[in-house]
Amino acid sequence: xxxxxxxxxxxxxxxxxxxxxxxxxxxxxxxxxxxxxxxxxxxxxxxxxxxxxxxxxxxxxxxxxxxxxxxxxxxxxxxxxxxxxxxxxxxxxxxxxxxxxxxxxxxxxxxxxxxxxxxxxxxxxxxxxxxxxxxxxxxxxxxxxxxxxxxxxxxxxxxxxxxxxxxxxxxxxxxxxxxxxxxxxxxxxxxxxxxxxxxxxxxxxxxxxxxxxxxxxxxxxxxxxxxxxxxxxxxxxxxxxxxxxxxxxxxxxxxxxxxxxxxxxxxxxxxxxxxxxxxxxxxxxxxxxxxxxxxxxxxxxxxxxxxxxxxxxxxxxxxxxxxxxxxxxxxxxxxxxxxxxxxxxxxxxxxxxxxxxxxxxxxxxxxxxxxxxxxxxxxxxxxxxxxxxxxxxxxxxxxxxxxxxxxxxxxxxxxxxxxxxxxxxxxxxxxxxxxxxxx
Numbered sequence: 440x441x442x443x444x445x446x447x448x449x450x451x452x453x454x455x456x457x458x459x460x461x462x463x464x465x466x467x468x469x470x471x472x473x474x475x476x477x478x479x480x481x482x483x484x485x486x487x488x489x490x491x492x493x494x495x496x497x498x499x500x501x502x503x504x505x506x507x508x509x510x511x512x513x514x515x516x517x518x519x520x521x522x523x524x525x526x527x528x529x530x531x532x533x534x535x536x537x538x539x540x541x542x543x544x545x546x547x548x549x550x551x552x553x554x555x556x557x558x559x560x561x562x563x564x565x566x567x568x569x570x571x572x573x574x575x576x577x578x579x580x581x582x583x584x585x586x587x588x589x590x591x592x593x594x595x596x597x598x599x600x601x602x603x604x605x606x607x608x609x610x611x612x613x614x615x616x617x618x619x620x621x622x623x624x625x626x627x628x629x630x631x632x633x634x635x636x637x638x639x640x641x642x643x644x645x646x647x648x649x650x651x652x653x654x655x656x657x658x659x660x661x662x663x664x665x666x667x668x669x670x671x672x673x674x675x676x677x678x679x680x681x682x683x684x685x686x687x688x689x690x691x692x693x694x695x696x697x698x699x700x701x702x703x704x705x706x707x708x709x710x711x712x713x714x715x716x717x718x719x720x721x722x723x724x725x726x727x728x729x730x731x732x733x734x735x736x737x738x739x740x741x742x743x744x745x746x747x748x749x750x751x752x753x754x755x756x757x758x759x760x761x762x763x764x765x766x767x768x769x770x771x772x773x774x775x776x777x778x779x780x781x782x783x784x785x786x787x788x789x790x791x792x793x794x795x796x797x798x799x800x801x802x803x804x805x806x807x808x809x810x811x812x813x814x815x816x817x818x819x820x821x822x823x824x825x826x827x828x829x830x831x832x833x834x835x836x837x838x839x840x841x842x843x844x845x846x847x848x849x850x851x852x853x854x855x856x857x858x859x860x861x862x863x864x865x866x867x868x869x870x871x872x873x874x875x876x877x878x
Contacts (some may be wrong), residue, residue: 492530506538528614543605552769554619629706629826662701
């Protein structure tokens with residue numbers, strides 16, 4: 440399923456955020472030439488507020504994690520009419536040989552199908568000197584496919600930089616901007632800033648710029664950090680700053696729904712119904728999905744007139760005959776492929792297999808609809824602001840004779856009766872939004 444930007448605080452700077460909620464039933468985001476067209480080298484955008492790295496400051500006590508002191512995390516995001524521009528600025532001091540290895544290796548990931556990466560600077564501070572370490576010709580652009588073992592291709596690329604001549608005691612400082620918003624989001628925005636990590640941080644800054652008049656809610660979670668709001672040049676400029684931010688360690692055995700980390704959430708989706716309304720067109724397909732799929736539906740119908748038998752046959756067919764493989768590049772991180780295409784290729788991810796199952800069940804006269812779910816956070820829907828990127832899985836919600844069933848077409852083929860199938864569970868009712876008549 441789609442991804443958005445609480446995982447940064449393991450000592451790495453580049454967070455892979457997965458803020459997800461339990462479930463929503465779909466009722467239906469002077470330049471130097473660069474070495475690659477996927478990225479540029481330019482100065483920061485003019486609207487960025489420069490924040491000086493606290494080079495001489497000592498990070499909070501106990502802040503040496505992997506031989507590194509984390510001195511600065513500065514994130515500034517501007518939500519434009521049809522775009523999102525996210526500026527990121529970090530600084531860390533290497534205190535050991537292990538810390539040098541950490542600080543001297545910079546990685547920035549982005550989706551080149553809709554995002555542009557701009558590198559601004561990479562500096563090493565040593566004894567009052569500022570040494571430039573950004574050499575465009577030595578930036579390696581990698582397609583790592585970190586979820587390949589899970590049979591997911593996301594198409595993301597990583598700008599990989601191994602810096603020369605970084606020594607114990609050096610401060611490595613770098614900044615970059617990622618521009619772009621997933622076209623599937625239809626110019627809608629939702630996201631968050633993390634305000635505390637698992638390791639201490641000397642200086643934390645976050646800034647959000649939104650056009651005057653644009654409806655956007657900014658909601659804190661697990662924090663009372665004050666904000667500063669300014670109005671200028673047609674923008675609402677909201678900022679948060681904190682110094683000597685202590686670590687917030689975790690044992691690692693906490694349930695998935697428990698998340699003590701403070702964040703500042705923002706979204707222009709007023710409620711979860713608005714998220715479902717956004718997703719509705721993505722899961723709406725033509726009645727005609729080709730002769731191969733129609734033949735399969737007819738074969739199931741001829742084999743049994745019992746709705747339960749038909750449901751089981753459909754579920755087992757998709758589980759057995761359509762292998763799991765996710766092509767989640769660009770809009771594919773949110774948008775399922777048509778059932779006809781999934782049937783022809785005989786592979787798909789959770790979105791694809793759920794929509795195929797729903798189409799077949801409906802063709803067999805069984806009420807069904809896809810449901811966006813969260814497999815990690817199984818309760819606490821109200822803790823999070825609504826947003827499309829809050830989900831990591833799609834399942835099927837079906838009804839037969841007033842009874843409801845939750846089916847996962849991505850599982851291995853399930854045997855037995857419908858009553859004895861292991862049903863997916865989120866730990867709370869999933870059906871927060873029902874399909875309208877005629878969907």
